Amino acid sequence: MILAIIIGMSLVTMVPRLIPAFIVNKIQFPDWMNRWLNAIPYAALGALIFPKIMDVIPGKPWIGLFGGAVAVIISLLGVNVIFAVLGAIGAVYLLNTYEIFHFF
Structure with missing residues (x-):
């Protein structure tokens, strides 16, 4: 059954x-x-990705928005998608590192 x-x-x-x-x-x-x-x-990708962009670093949505903006800019240049992802990861890492060391 x-x-x-x-x-x-x-x-x-x-x-x-x-x-x-x-x-x-x-x-x-x-x-x-x-x-x-x-x-x-x-x-569909925008609906799935955007909420998590705001949540990358809890309490600091501008870091995720900055990383998303970097990914969009790199994508508009026609670069391979892996470089857009790596650029966004690098931008979020650098901005988060900068904020941690300067206590913002």
Whole structure:
């Protein structure tokens, strides 16, 4: 009985995820919808990343915002994403180190 429930729940979850994979190539979307659909990954990443940017150093949200700004600037320069991540980490580290030693 439990095995039947597990198989049933997996099918109910899997079918809605597989259907778009098979029909998306057969449908022609308008340009505005394609632009909107292309923005979804960026919106999802922003919703996942931004709250944690504010929490990098508890009680000091400006450090995380500075690191996020550095990452955005490096990304706008067209540099590889790993360098944007490393630049943000370095900026947060340097700013946090500077603040610790100067007791801000």
